[in-house]
Amino acid sequence: MNDEKPEQQAETFVLKSARFGDLSVPVSTVITFPSGMIGFPRAQRFVMLDYKPPFSWLHSVDDPNLAFVVVDGAEFTKHFDLKPPFGDRDSELKEEDEYAVLVVVTVRPDPKLTTANLKAPLFVNIRNRKGVQVIYDNPKLSTRYAIWGEPQESEKKDPEKK
DSSP, rough: TTTHHHHSOOEEEEEEETTTEEEOOOOOOGGEOOOOOBBBOOOEEEEEEESSSTTEEEESSSSOOOOOEEEHHHHHHHTSSOOOOOTTTTTTTTTSSSSEEEEEOOOOOGGGGGGEOOOEEEEEEETTTTTOOOOOOTTTSSSESSSSOOOOOOGOOOTTTO
């Protein structure tokens, strides 16, 4: 029964991280953003690292100094119209594909000031581990959506829409 040890058989590489030091990471966990992310077009390969729930790190493989705090965007897709980019050439996302939504977070010392960028979420195609950052032209979506504190006036939902 102990003959199968996938963790030991998985091909790994050393992730150089200015924040966490050198980490051994499975090659199969790399997520590729062919067009990069806003402001970081050259950083195209990332891995997810566990942090303090509900947060994770999306750490660049290409730049040891670049890492984003992210949260699972599924909770936000319930309340906001974050349509997946089906047909996108970077992620090759098809309607039948499973996907993950990641939202970049700005963590502040006071948790009430921690915000999420709902205007530019990341969609990751689970099938091929390719992702794309989508920018929505919707004034109801904020780059600074308060996660735990009181939402700003521009972020409050219309009470008529439920």
